[in-house]
Each structure stands twice: as C-alpha cells, then as structure tokens.
Amino acid sequence: MRKMSNEKLSKKNWFIIVLFCFMGGIAWNTENMYFNTFITNEIYADVSQTAIRGTMEATTAVARMVALSAIAAVVTTFIMGALSDKLKNRKMFISVGYIFWGVVTGMFGFISKENVANLFNLTDEAKILGYTVWFIILMDIVMTFMGSTSNDAAFQAWVTDVSVPKQRPIVETVLSVVGTISSFAVTGVGSFAQAGTISYKLFFGGLGIVVTLCGVAGLFLIKDPPRTAQIENSSSSYLSDLFYGFRPSVIKENARLYLALIAFCFAIVAFQVFYPYLLTYVQYVVLPDNGGVENILKPGVIITAVVVAAVTITAIVTLLKLSTKKRGICLVAGVIVLTLGFLILSTSTSIYVILISIVPVVLGNALVNILFGAAVKDFIPEGKAGLFQGIRMIFAVLIPMVVGPVIGDMACQHAARTIINEAGAEVIVPAKNMFLWAGIVCVFALIPLYFLVKKGVESKEYEEVTEDE
Template sequence: MENKLSKRLWLNILLFSFMGGVAWNLENIYFNTFLYGSVYSGASEEVLASVMAPTTAISNMVSLSAITAVVTTFIMGTLSEKIKRRKIFISLGYTLWGIITASFGFITKENIAKVFGFSDDVKILTFAIWSVIIMDMIMTFMGSTSNDSAFNSWVTDVTTPSTRPKVETALMFIGVISMLAVMGVGSFAQNGTISYKVFFIGLGLVVTACGIMGLFTLEEPQIKGEKTNSNYWADLFYGFRPSVVKKNANLYLALAAVGLYNIAVQVFFPYLFVYLGEVVFADLVLDAKTIITAVISIAALVAGTVYLLKVGGKNKIMSFLPATALFVLGLFLLSTSTNVILVFIGVAPTAIGYIVLQVQLSAAVRDFIPQDKIGLFQGIRMIFAVLIPMVVGPKIGDIACRISNITIEEYGVEKLVPSTSMFLFAAVVAILVFVPLVILLKKKAFDSITKKVEEEYEEEEE
C-alpha cells in the first residue's frame, strides 16, 4: 500500500467525514436541544410532573441510540467484511441517513395530536418524546451502517501506520468544523429565526446528496483477505473469543482507554449545549476582558494541540500522558467555573486533551486491529467507544445534575438545568484513563508501531 494518499482519497475522506460529522453533531447536539427547547417547551408544570424529566429523556435517548449503534455495527460491519464491500454501505447508508434526519422536521406535538387523535396533553407530550427517541434510533441505524462500520473500515483499509495520525488529525478537525457548521446553522433554529423543520430538512438533504455523490467518487479499497465461507454468526462474535482477546491484548487495552475516555466525555457532552445556552451564555456580556480571555484560550488551544500532535506523530508515548493530564485538569477547572471567563480558561486544557486523545487513541486502535479482519472488530470498537460510554456516561451526568438540582424558571415553570458538577464527575472518570495507557507503555506496545512509522518515512525519503 502506498504511504501517500491520492487527492481522490483525501476528497472522499474529507467529504464523508464532514457530512458524517454534520449528521452526528445534528443528532448529538440538536436532538437534545430540540427535546429540551421545543418538545418540552410550553408544557405546564402539571404535565411536566407526569412525564420523564428533560435530562432523563436526553439520557434515555443517548443510551438507546448507543445500543442501536453497537448492534448495527456488529451486524453490518461483519456483513461488510464477509462480502468484502464498503462502497454500497457508505453511499446507500448516507443517502437514507439524510432522509431519516430530514423526517425529524415533522415531529411536533401538534402533528402527534393530529395523527393519533390525542387531546390529553400528557399523552401528546409522552408520544412526542418517544417519537424523537425512536426516530433517533432509526437514524442511528443508518449512521452506524454507513459511518461507524463501513466508512471507518474503509479509512483503515486505505491508510497505513504513517498516514493514520495525519488522517485521524484531519478527521478530528473536520469533526470540529462540521460541529461549528451545524452550530452556526442550528443557532438560528434555537433562537427561532428558522424553524427546526427547515433546519432538519435542509441538513438532511445535504447528507443525502453526499451519499448519492459517493456512488461516483468512492472506489472499493483493496481489502485484505478473500471472501470466505465462514459462518456469519460465528464471525459476528469473533471479537469475544478469549483466544482472540489474548492474542490482541494491546488492542483491547487501547479500547479500554477509549472506553474510559468516552465515558468521561459522555458524562457532560449530552448536556453541554443546554448548559452553555441556559446557564453560561444566558446573560453573556462581551466586554474587553471576556474577549481577550477567549482569544488567549483559543490561541493556547491551537498551539497546545498542534504541538502534542506533532510530537506524538512519530511516537505516541510523547502525547498520551500529557494529553490525559490536560483533559483531567481542564475538567476540574470547568467544575469550579462560576462565570464565562473561568469557562474559557477551563476550555483550553480540556479541548487540547480531548482532541489529542481522540486522535491518538483512534489511530492506536486502527494500528492494533488485525488488517485482514478489520470489519470483524468494528462492533467491538463500538462497544468501547459508544455503547458503554453512552449508556454509563449520561447516567452519571444525570445523577450529577440531579444532585446539584439547579433550576431555571421558564413560562412560570421550574426546569432542571445541567450544572458544573457534571465536569467534576467527568474528571474523576477521566483519571482512570491513565491505567490502560500506563500498562500499554510498560509493555512497550507502541514500539512496533513507531518502528513501522519510521520505516515508512524512510521509504518516502528514498
């Protein structure tokens, strides 16, 4: 395999990672705010007391979505590996993913009342909540088929140990750009400039267009191994075999680090944008001190991230532990923040650690996966990266918010809002990331990867 990626490969990597990021960020950020600010909005205190709390609904939606994602990735990832095809899963999956996303624009309490003939406000709100949750699961099925299983396998297929850190860095920054793009458009939906219907339909159709485009731009990668007559159901549970776990111990240690890191992230992330909108930026005043602090924070974030990714490009050891330490420190700082300036100060180390760990852990997992069985491990990866974190993390965050019991008044009704305690709980979980990382470092697990990278760089120079 060539150590340099072609322009066409880069186009597809950037295009599908960006549009996948648009769809996932739309789900991870705005389905939560849609539930909180639209579905629950206007309900009386009596009705709110008769249905699940907003933070609980968000927690349940995230957990059920995670379960759907993992089951889907197991099934579709194994199927993709068995038939040695990626393109059809990516293209068709993205096309349907966008259509399902657009359908959220039609979920309203008014439509629920008309379709089911309800007049009772409790029933209407309950059905609206569960309609969002169930449709989110269907959307997750399409996203996990096209992105989590097929696209992730495709990226591993077309990259090498020397190109993966670059690709993972690109994927991370494209993820940030897609998040900012979604937030930029989504802010108009949040403040009522455009309706959520226009928001969901517009972005959904863009994702669908990407899937159709993939039919012409994507090429099947050279997947190692031939089609086999192995039992599909046996392949489905391949990664659970004790012999496989023992043989790939480094992979499972890396996945353990991924799991703990993502649990810490999911403790606060599902509630983050509600917290920012309802608490941090509710009465924001952009004075000189705030602007200067924000600029310095962003500069430190960029400089720190670039430096750690650079030193960790050839040797991951040099970035793992500092990134974890910064992530923990930043979360502790955010847990004590009482104003927007302190939030900006805490964001820098948190974001540096978040980005670098995401890039390096993802690259490490790709490096440790047996290259002739990439698809068979995508479900296992999802258990650690999605299922456990998105089931456990939001529950911890919900508990943290309920313990703090911070509320705001909206239309004369008291509503529970996320609080800084979620960052403290996340920091405690993040400390545990050191355990599998230290074990991997003591085993010198990254030495072989570092050697491969050095050899590939030498080949490029020749």
C-alpha cells in the first residue's frame, strides 16, 4: 500500500478536475436554478387564471420538470456508465457530451409561448401554456441526457480512476468548493436575466457557448488513466452489467456503500425540497418582505454577511481537518447542523435570520457533500466505477429530485402564498414552510448513518495507507 500512498494527482489532472467541475457546475446550476425562474418569470408572467387552471401551477411545472429530468439522468448514467467501462474510454464521453450539453443549453433561450404556438398551430391559451411547459420539460430531458453522459457517468468515473482513497477527501473538497463557485457565478450572471436587464436568450446562449468550448478543450486535454485501460473485461453481457449494482450478493458485499448512499439520499432529498424554488423564493418573498434590494444592501446587513462568511469558512476548514481522523463524527455533526439550519430558515423571512441560518446550512451541506462523496468513492470496488455510477445516481439524483420537489410543491400549495402576474392572475410562489419539511426529512439521514458508523466509515485502503504513514 506504500505505492498507493505515494500516488499524486498531476497538475494537469487537477486543472482538468477544476475546469470540468466548474463548467459542469455552470450547466447544472443553469438548469437546476434558472430553468425554474424562466418558467415563472417568462412563461407564467402574462398568462390568465383560466390558462393556469387549465394546465398547472408554476410550482407544479417545476416539480414535474425536476422529477422527469432526474429519471432521465439516472437512466442515462446507468447506460453510459456501464458503456464507458466496456469501451474503456471516458475521454470521448466527457468531451463530446460537454459539447452537446452546451449546445442544448443555448437553445433554451429560443423557447417561448409564441414560438410554441406557431410550431404547433395553437390558439387556445391553456393549450399554448401546457404545450410550452411540456416542450421545456422535453428539452430539459435532452439536456440532462447530455449532462449525465458527460458529467455524472464519465467525469465522475474518471475522477475515481485518477484518484486513490487518501486523496478523495481533498478531491471532494475541491469539487465542492469549485461547484459552489460555479453556483455563485451562474447566480451573478443569472440575476441580470431574472431582473430583466439581459434576456434569457443571451443568458442561456452565453453560458451554453462556454460549456461547449470546455468540451472542445477536453478533446485535447483529457487522457484516460492506466486504471481505466486496465478495467477487467466482464464475462457478463452489457445488459447484465447495467443491473450489476442490484444483485443481492453485490449489495451484501458492499453494505457500507449502500448505507452511505441511503444516508446521503435523505440529506439530498431535504435539499431538493426547497432548492428548485430558492431563487423564486428570494425574488418574490425575501426581497419584498425586507423592503427590496436597497434595504438588504444596508451597512448592517453587509457587515453581518461578512461575519457569517468568515465564521462559515473557518468552521468548514476546521471540521474538514478533523474529518481526516473523525469522519463518522463529522458526518453525524454535518447532518445535525444542516437540519438545524433548515429549521432556522423556516422561522422567518427576515434577512438577518436568513444570514444567521447560512452558517449551519453551508457548513452542514459542505460536510455532508464532501464526506459522503468521498466515502461513496472509497467504497466503490476497484475497476468498477462505471458500473456503480447508475446506483449512485438513484440515491443522489433520482429519489431526491423526484421526492424532494413534490414535498416542496405540497408545502407551497399548503401555504398558498401568491403574487399577481401581468394578466391579473394569482400565481403560487414558494413559502418559508418548505424549509421546515426539509429539516424533517434531513433528520432521517441519521438512521442509516448510525449503522454506517458502526460498520466503519473508512475504506480498508484508506486505513492501510494511514497505518503506513
């Protein structure tokens, strides 16, 4: 195991990890955050109450889009993850996938009720709204296919192939930080589209171009590591490999992997209860309740935000250092702290309460994502990364993105907070009670986590490497 402990990631591989994580985050955050605001701000901005009643509420449209996108993501990852193992070629799946991922993202700017009405020769307002929503959902599924092929199936497997257990907490930390930065970048640019300063066509088109260029760069930068080429050719059929992770013997043999995935699943479901509605919540609830952007930019609020950021970063760095020896304790702490943050968010729409809640939410989310992500990669058997990407997607994407938004939609419908659109119709918008439900769901992550901690949360390879040192 000394050889494994001395393995290092090259500067080139670090650059590839950061670049493709950032650009993948750009595409995913555009889809997960701004397709939702696009539906509310553009598609539902001027429709009548009759049209809404004849189709669906905006929050319901978002929930259905997220759920169907998740199903597409999992099916794609199952098929493409196993196929990338069979062909022993992550590079082409990543690069070509990113190219088309960006193209489809850019095409979203051309979707409008007028274009859909002309395309299908429609005149009835309810039908136009319904067809437009389902056209957006269909395009979202196509985009998800591209993203899941390149990022979830191939890129994640490539990262597993180029790293060893000792490096993975660091790699996951970098992936988490870069993913957060990409989220801020998208939010910064997207805020102009959300405010109407720039068009959604320009917003989606611009981001689509940079993602496509990243894919082109991958054709020249990415090289499959020796581990990928050394993947043993399975004697089983491709169809059999698709269902490899469902075999009872495989589940029993990799019990810790499945316990980690189940616990991770509850935490992500909790996040998905509110995440698809977050920007709409800020735009139509938080800003009005706090007197608009002008009041939020007061010195007292800015100072509070700076203090919160400093405390959060310090806490994350401290706990991540501790997590190298106390992963189990830090995972439990992460889930508890994350739950606490959700519960605080559910109590008020005050900007000060929201800023205070950011500390436990960001801290807990960082610990949960980084440590669970590292644990899952550690527990995947050597040479079978592609075979398990589909299983990972079931717990990390399918269940959370199907169940979470539905819970959030029910919470919003129950609270019945509305705005009046340009046509004078009432449109339901998100409410703070969705965070309460997120907190309730998050608590359930402690059950499988308890059994995982009892079995041990470190991989055997990681423990042996640590002992060598």
